[in-house]
Amino acid sequence: MAKNIFKYAIFLTSWGWAGFVADQQGLRFLFLPEQRKEDVVLELRKNLNNHNISNINNIGEESRDYRDYRDLIQKIKDYFVGKKVDFSDCQLNLDKFTNFQKKILQVVRKIPYGETRSYKWVAQTAGYPRAYRAVGNVMKNNPIPLIIPCHRVIKNNGMLGGFSGPAGIALKKKMIDLEFISKSKPKVI
DNA sequence: AAAACTGCGGCAG
């Protein structure tokens, strides 16, 4: 059987250092911007340890493999300067998840840029009408934030709900605000 | 197998 090769990138966005990990099936982890690069490295290492991943190669901007992911890196950078970016073509690896989790993540992924939905809406749409609390559990452990836009999932009463990324709820609000402002801007080519 | 744990919701005060 073929050995699974993991690749990672860490790069600077206008909101700080971000990164991701991918294997042949697609994206596995994404790390939202932090001020210190070391914190992204730490977060990355932690995730690799938790999942017993050892063979991993840098695809940072010096690497010749960089071009494989340059589009994604550019899109992520674009997102944080307020461009309306579409990540729907981005290949994800969700193999590690239960059917319930996969279903929830797929529903969340389709929430459009600049819009929000409630945990309850997600549960209903996924076909688990009363599992809205379990949806929160899935969001908490979402390894691919932004691409799976868990920041667009808020409470039914309009409050923000929680967020596990760096800076917690403040970052969630900042991303929602960014999208709200940017979605109506005239599209620049 | 049971209990504990949530990024929730709805309702009672």
Add this chain to the structure above:
DNA sequence: CTGCCGCAGTTTT
């Protein structure tokens, strides 16, 4: 508004 249960899937005992 706050507090308190019920809720369902996952994780931990």
